[in-house]
Amino acid sequence: MADQALAALNDRFGLAGKLAFVAGPSGLPHARIASGDYGAEVALQGAHVLAYGRRGEPPVLWTSRLAVFAPGKAVRGGVPVCWPWFGPHPSDPGKPAHGFARVSMWSVAASADGGDAVALTLGLRDDGATRALWPHPFALELSVRVGARLELALTATNTGDAPVTLGGALHSYFGVGAVTEARIMGLEGARYLDQLTGEFHAQQGPVTVAGEVDRIYEDAGPACTIVAPALGRAVRVAKSGSATTVVWNPWVEKARSLADLGDEEYHEMLCVETANAGADTVTLAPGARHTLGATIEVVPLS
Numbered sequence: 103m104a105d106q107a108l109a110a111l112n113d114r115f116g117l118a119g120k121l122a123f124v125a126g127p128s129g130l131p132h133a134r135i136a137s138g139d140y141g142a143e144v145a146l147q148g149a150h151v152l153a154y155g156r157r158g159e160p161p162v163l164w165t166s167r168l169a170v171f172a173p174g175k176a177v178r179g180g181v182p183v184c185w186p187w188f189g190p191h192p193s194d195p196g197k198p199a200h201g202f203a204r205v206s207m208w209s210v211a212a213s214a215d216g217g218d219a220v221a222l223t224l225g226l227r228d229d230g231a232t233r234a235l236w237p238h239p240f241a242l243e244l245s246v247r248v249g250a251r252l253e254l255a256l257t258a259t260n261t262g263d264a265p266v267t268l269g270g271a272l273h274s275y276f277g278v279g280a281v282t283e284a285r286i287m288g289l290e291g292a293r294y295l296d297q298l299t300g301e302f303h304a305q306q307g308p309v310t311v312a313g314e315v316d317r318i319y320e321d322a323g324p325a326c327t328i329v330a331p332a333l334g335r336a337v338r339v340a341k342s343g344s345a346t347t348v349v350w351n352p353w354v355e356k357a358r359s360l361a362d363l364g365d366e367e368y369h370e371m372l373c374v375e376t377a378n379a380g381a382d383t384v385t386l387a388p389g390a391r392h393t394l395g396a397t398i399e400v401v402p403l404s
């Protein structure tokens with residue numbers, strides 16, 4: 103991005119010492135946010151939160167060392183915004199997995215210093231490129247609030263005159279240090295679709311990882327906690343507007359097949375995603391809106 107365009111963003115939305123727009127590795131703009139001891143980085147491409155954490159502590163979100171920063175490429179890590187569908191397109195496998203929002207260029211709508219948190223709002227509207235993939239008018243907004251908690255709210259408005267059906271996810275990648283020691287609390291008893299076999303099961307006890315995991319948990323409760331003993335911490339994810347939680351770890355073989363994920367990196371990360379996935383879709387009447395919300399915070403190990 104030209105220096106002038108970055109300067110214009112900083113003039114209009116920058117907050118002294120708290121929010122600055124800088125050129126990311128590919129030249130595309132990133133917002134750097136500092137809020138007391140907490141910080142975050144958000145790429146305007148994809149409205150992608152790349153990093154969040156507290157100074158002096160291990161990052162809360164995980165991003166691959168092989169992540170690719172390039173126009174039109176999704177970043178492996180952070181919080182990709184999957185929208186308006188989750189996973190493969192429901193009827194056309196030729197369309198991009200997880201929709202187009204994560205690779206679209208968003209604009210900055212607002213910024214604010216709220217004292218205990220710094221807020222940034224990004225927006226995306228339909229255009230020729232989005233309508234070629236999904237023929238519906240829409241307004242999409244991601245609000246990011248950075249403080250002792252990371253609060254994300256993805257609000258979709260149907261600006262057309264026909265109902266639309268949406269899926270999506272705030273596809274958060276968490277650092278866990280050693281995935282085989284990690285566990286997810288809060289999904290006990292939930293029915294899940296094992297995407298690797300197509301079978302449904304009920305979760306027995308906490309979720310643990312000892313192989314590839316790709317599951318859509320149905321009727322997942324309002325919060326779950328990712329316990330990471332190797333990092334001496336736990337992370338709580340509270341959510342709204344989402345009936346499904348997706349848990350993903352690629353494990354050895356899948357990691358080898360992903361060019362933007364190192365062969366051993368699967369061991370450090372675990373995706374716990376606030377989703378509208380599988381049968382959990384949302385149908386919006388004309389003018390209606392839906393918010394998918396996730397609040398992420400470090401909590402003591404219990």
Ligand code: BG6
Pocket residue numbers: 176189199200273297316317348350375
């Ligand atoms: C998860 C899906 O949400 O995302 C997995 O459940 C998928 O099936 C994973 O492999 C990563 O997707 P992508 O498109 O970012 O490689």
